[in-house]
Amino acid sequence: MAEEAITEASVEASGEASVEASVEARAEGVPAAEAWIPRVSRRAALRDGLRAYGLIVGMWMRSTMAYRASFVMTAFGNFAATAFDFVAILLMFAHVDALGGYSLPEVAFLYGTSATAFGLSDLALGSMDRLGRRVRDGTLDTLLLRPVPVLAQVAADRFALRRLGRIAQGLLVLGYALLTVDIDWTVTRALMLPMMVLSGAAIFSAVFVAGAAFQFWAQDASEVQNSFTYGGTTLLQYPPTLFAKDLVRGVTFVVPLAFVNWIPALYVLGREDPLGLPDLAAFLPPLVAVVCCALAGVAWRAGLRAYRSTGS
Amino acid sequence: MSTDGTGFIELDGVEKVFDVRRKAGLLRREKHQVRAVDGISFRVPRGEMVGYIGPNGAGKSTTIKMLTGILTPSGGRLRVAGIDPSRERTRLAQRIGVVFGQRTTLWWDLPLIDSYRLMHRMYRVPDARFRVNLERCVELLDLAELLDVPVRQLSLGQRMRGDIAAALLHDPEVLYLDEPTIGLDVISKAKVREFLRDLNAERGTTVLLTTHDLTDIEQLCKRVMVIDHGRLLYDGGLAGLHEVGESERTLVVDLERELPPIEVPGARAVRVEGPRQWLAFPAAESAAPLVARIAAEYPLVDLSVREPDIEAVIAKMYADRSAV
Numbered sequence: 241m242a243e244e245a246i247t248e249a250s251v252e253a254s255g256e257a258s259v260e261a262s263v264e265a266r267a268e269g270v271p272a273a274e275a276w277i278p279r280v281s282r283r284a285a286l287r288d289g290l291r292a293y294g295l296i297v298g299m300w301m302r303s304t305m306a307y308r309a310s311f312v313m314t315a316f317g318n319f320a321a322t323a324f325d326f327v328a329i330l331l332m333f334a335h336v337d338a339l340g341g342y343s344l345p346e347v348a349f350l351y352g353t354s355a356t357a358f359g360l361s362d363l364a365l366g367s368m369d370r371l372g373r374r375v376r377d378g379t380l381d382t383l384l385l386r387p388v389p390v391l392a393q394v395a396a397d398r399f400a401l402r403r404l405g406r407i408a409q410g411l412l413v414l415g416y417a418l419l420t421v422d423i424d425w426t427v428t429r430a431l432m433l434p435m436m437v438l439s440g441a442a443i444f445s446a447v448f449v450a451g452a453a454f455q456f457w458a459q460d461a462s463e464v465q466n467s468f469t470y471g472g473t474t475l476l477q478y479p480p481t482l483f484a485k486d487l488v489r490g491v492t493f494v495v496p497l498a499f500v501n502w503i504p505a506l507y508v509l510g511r512e513d514p515l516g517l518p519d520l521a522a523f524l525p526p527l528v529a530v531v532c533c534a535l536a537g538v539a540w541r542a543g544l545r546a547y548r549s550t551g552s
Numbered sequence: 553m554s555t556d557g558t559g560f561i562e563l564d565g566v567e568k569v570f571d572v573r574r575k576a577g578l579l580r581r582e583k584h585q586v587r588a589v590d591g592i593s594f595r596v597p598r599g600e601m602v603g604y605i606g607p608n609g610a611g612k613s614t615t616i617k618m619l620t621g622i623l624t625p626s627g628g629r630l631r632v633a634g635i636d637p638s639r640e641r642t643r644l645a646q647r648i649g650v651v652f653g654q655r656t657t658l659w660w661d662l663p664l665i666d667s668y669r670l671m672h673r674m675y676r677v678p679d680a681r682f683r684v685n686l687e688r689c690v691e692l693l694d695l696a697e698l699l700d701v702p703v704r705q706l707s708l709g710q711r712m713r714g715d716i717a718a719a720l721l722h723d724p725e726v727l728y729l730d731e732p733t734i735g736l737d738v739i740s741k742a743k744v745r746e747f748l749r750d751l752n753a754e755r756g757t758t759v760l761l762t763t764h765d766l767t768d769i770e771q772l773c774k775r776v777m778v779i780d781h782g783r784l785l786y787d788g789g790l791a792g793l794h795e796v797g798e799s800e801r802t803l804v805v806d807l808e809r810e811l812p813p814i815e816v817p818g819a820r821a822v823r824v825e826g827p828r829q830w831l832a833f834p835a836a837e838s839a840a841p842l843v844a845r846i847a848a849e850y851p852l853v854d855l856s857v858r859e860p861d862i863e864a865v866i867a868k869m870y871a872d873r874s875a876v
């Protein structure tokens with residue numbers, strides 16, 4: 241959840257530090273935005289963004305909680321709808337003992353980690369696919385008028401607590417996997433688990449933001465974005481050997497979503513990597529997450545700059 | 553008037569060009585440019601209330617969007633309170649209030665009061681200040697019964713009043729209003745105008761207002777700017793519009809009987825209906841010599857002078873401009 245404000249830090253230069261910086265810049269005759277933007281202002285913008293995100297989310301949660309029964313129903317619906325995914329996998333295992341050489345508990349491990357990571361980013365940023373509509377009908381104007389980062393506003397808009405259902409389901413499957421799977425636990429492997437879930441959530445979030453940024457140009461791109469995120473999570477729930485090597489390679493290097501899951505999961509499970517990457521690759525997810533978030537931030541800023549409102 | 557003093561809002565040769573694609577034939581798309589704002593310069597000192605008018609598509613909304621930082625100018629220099637809006641949009645946001653008549657800035661699905669509470673926190677308005685401002689707006693804009701209604705259930709006029717209140721909760725130094733009286737009934741319009749007049753008088757809030765209802769301008773603004781095709785046609789007092797618009801007054805004369813159109817130097821007959829005739833003469837000229845001349849030559853029964861109305865002046869201005 242931290243990445244959403246970083247990405248806007250330099251566009252939304254706010255807070256005292258940035259003010260000073262721009263005053264200085266002007267004194268030297270350099271336009272403010274072209275001047276170097278100090279780290280401090282990024283941190284201020286991040287803080288502002290998170291604060292605004294919290295405010296808006298709080299408001300939506302209060303208004304959701306006003307209708308508690310409806311919240312419980314929709315959250316359960318969300319849980320049930322995503323649970324069907326795993327039920328499909330269970331059904332498959334009713335006929336075979338292993339899927340691409342992976343046992344049911346191992347698949348459950350892949351599924352649980354990926355679903356939890358995705359659930360987290362979906363909870364935090366799942367509203368972002370509405371951006372295309374806002375760009376098309378010009379209602380983004382309104383968000384630009386407020387003294388808080390636009391990204392935080394877009395992300396928090398209509399925050400839906402019912403998406404907790406997806407996380408609950410992911411955690412449940414993960415719990416089942418951890419109870420049944422045969423892992424040779426070490427300290428590194430145990431630490432790998434939260435690391436891969438959090439990095440995964442960050443990478444998914446970066447894809448959400450980049451996808452949303454793309455909608456500044458192609459306003460109907462929410463389908464494209466969904467195929468990356470929702471499609472990505474479906475793919476990741478199956479073992480990599482099930483797919484052709486080239487596809488896997490493409491997914492690993494083109495869409496770094498594989499870092500969410502496969503590479504660290506293979507390490508935790510003590511499996512050979514089908515691509516023959518060194519063990520070290522399993523420790524890369526946090527780094528990949530940071531790079532992805534930075535790239536998503538660049539894309540978002542470029543997108544926001546391209547916004548040109550509408551005629552009425 | 554446009555260049556004196558220190559400008560709170562300053563525009564120097566501001567331009568906004570949109571690249572648009574237009575269908576040309578079956579598959580081909582032609583790129584061309586719309587110069588929505590084409591080199592506009594003006595200054596608005598602190599505390600002034602200015603009308604910004606022009607026909608549809610003149611570039612009014614585009615100017616306001618640049619003044620808020622929503623759009624980045626394609627050229628020229630623009631400052632509001634010393635801030636470049638598009639570069640420091642979030643910082644400027646603290647100091648300005650904006651009402652788009654066409655579009656709400658409130659949260660569509662939340663009750664009005666929830667939107668206000670959210671603004672309170674977002675703009676970091678001190679609690680006491682917020683309470684005072686909210687009470688004042690609720691009272692003057694008649695919002696008491698609407699506070700718990702979700703915004704989407706409000707009527708246009710109710711929503712507009714809600715939006716005006718929302719724009720003022722953080723004590724902005726300048727208020728931009730883009731067609732704030734659109735779709736309001738007579739009573740609501742009067743209420744909104746009175747509210748704005750008080751705001752300007754008591755708080756010294758600078759106001760820039762666009763509208764198609766010239767009564768808004770007549771009742772609120774001493775200064776008016778007219779734009780068309782992205783260029784400033786006029787900037788000055790409301791009264792001065794008549795001279796620039798080459799406006800004419802009308803002398804209505806009742807004669808004893810039907811006669812051919814009156815012919816006198818300095819005036820021309822524009823309409824004849826039985827014994828009554830309408831003569832147009834330049835608004836700046838005195839009517840007395842004209843009346844004397846007519847009385848000497850024609851059997852005069854009665855007469856009256858009609859002042860040009862602002863609608864006609866503006867309409868003439870728009871029309872002249874389009875003909876060029």
Ligand SMILES: Nc1ncnc2c1ncn2[C@@H]1O[C@H](COP(=O)(O)OP(=O)(O)OP(=O)(O)O)[C@@H](O)[C@H]1O
Pocket residue numbers: 548549550551552570571572586587588606607608609610611612613614615
């Ligand atoms: N986002 C946009 N993309 C392309 N063209 C635009 C855009 N916004 C405005 N225009 C064009 O710029 C011109 C000025 O538009 P603008 O909305 O500023 O007019 P206006 O004076 O507010 O008119 P109205 O009285 O109808 O509201 C118009 O020709 C319009 O088509």
Ligand SMILES: [Mg+2]
Pocket residue numbers: 552612613614730
């Ligand atoms: Mg307009």
